[in-house]
Amino acid sequence: MHRPEADDRLVCPVCGGQRFVELYPATFTGQYRPHHVAITDHGYGLTGCLVRCRACAMVTVHPRPAGEQLVQLYAELQDPSYQEETAGRRDSFVRVLRELRRLSPPNLRLLDIGASTGIFVDSARQHGFDATGIEPSRWAVEEAAKTFRIPLIEGTLPHPSIPARHFGAAVLLDVIEHVDDPRGLVEQARETLVDGGLLVVTTPDFDSLARRLLGQRWWHCRLAHVQYFSRATLHRLLRDCGFVLERVMRIGRTFRLHYWFSRLEGRPLVAGMLEHLRASSLGRTLLDTRVRINFFDSVTFFARFSGR
Numbered sequence: 001m002h003r004p005e006a007d008d009r010l011v012c013p014v015c016g017g018q019r020f021v022e023l024y025p026a027t028f029t030g031q032y033r034p035h036h037v038a039i040t041d042h043g044y045g046l047t048g049c050l051v052r053c054r055a056c057a058m059v060t061v062h063p064r065p066a067g068e069q070l071v072q073l074y075a076e077l078q079d080p081s082y083q084e085e086t087a088g089r090r091d092s093f094v095r096v097l098r099e100l101r102r103l104s105p106p107n108l109r110l111l112d113i114g115a116s117t118g119i120f121v122d123s124a125r126q127h128g129f130d131a132t133g134i135e136p137s138r139w140a141v142e143e144a145a146k147t148f149r150i151p152l153i154e155g156t157l158p159h160p161s162i163p164a165r166h167f168g169a170a171v172l173l174d175v176i177e178h179v180d181d182p183r184g185l186v187e188q189a190r191e192t193l194v195d196g197g198l199l200v201v202t203t204p205d206f207d208s209l210a211r212r213l214l215g216q217r218w219w220h221c222r223l224a225h226v227q228y229f230s231r232a233t234l235h236r237l238l239r240d241c242g243f244v245l246e247r248v249m250r251i252g253r254t255f256r257l258h259y260w261f262s263r264l265e266g267r268p269l270v271a272g273m274l275e276h277l278r279a280s281s282l283g284r285t286l287l288d289t290r291v292r293i294n295f296f297d298s299v300t301f302f303a304r305f306s307g308r
């Protein structure tokens with residue numbers, strides 16, 4: 001049995017602490033496969049062992065696949081159902097873009113780190129940004145080229161095709177919770193920014209009411225997520241990396257009703273209701289309706305790089 005308390009190899013990604021307490025036991029002990037890290041995966045509650053840093057309360061998964069192994073999983077990832085909710089995702093992205101414009105980045109060059117299929121980059125271009133993105137999944141890069149004619153860069157930071165000290169804004173939208181080394185990721189993002197550049201980070205909030213009510217059954221407890229930030233731990237990490245927090249938003253998510261229900265399809269009552277609705281044209285129209293729900297369990301930080 002793994003004992004986090006006695007393990008000296010794990011170092012807190014936020015404060016460097018080495019003492020942890022077990023918070024939730026592992027509900028998954030097999031081998032990670034690419035489908036486990038799909039964005040639309042709904043294996044909620046399936047995680048490795050969650051431990052909390054005694055010093056700063058950062059929650060992380062331990063043990064977990066090594067950093068290179070995680071990147072390899074994303075490189076091989078294919079997630080066609082992600083594309084089905086393009087309109088809803090765009091709706092959330094537009095809220096981020098409006099706020100970014102309001103905060104006046106030093107230039108309009110924008111880098112989307114973990115750009116997936118390019119929906120955000122495409123939205124940003126429509127909002128006047130000179131936007132580009134980097135993404136490890138070959139499938140997602142091909143989708144972006146096919147769907148939006150956007151040439152994303154395949155890979156991870158640092159990358160020879162991404163210039164340093166160049167961008168007025170960089171975004172990490174639902175990315176930081178997926179990586180082995182979030183501090184390294186924020187530092188790499190910072191290197192792409194000019195002084196005064198803005199970094200946007202969206203991530204689930206482990207201190208949210210939803211997580212406290214649902215515990216490990218919370219929908220953000222899933223294999224793809226290996227870092228669980230709160231407002232406090234994310235703020236600390238950004239501050240330590242030279243950023244000044246300018247704004248925090250809780251944006252919520254927009255999906256078709258069908259998507260919201262399908263997240264819960266494993267439950268007999270929901271499965272029955274879905275079957276019933278799909279059987280009639282009125283039901284299908286209803287399921288196609290876009291619905292915005294805010295559980296206030298995700299945070300979006302807008303932080304400015306104070307300069308070199």
Ligand SMILES: [Zn+2]
Pocket residue numbers: 012013014015016017053054055056057058
């Ligand atoms: Zn810590």
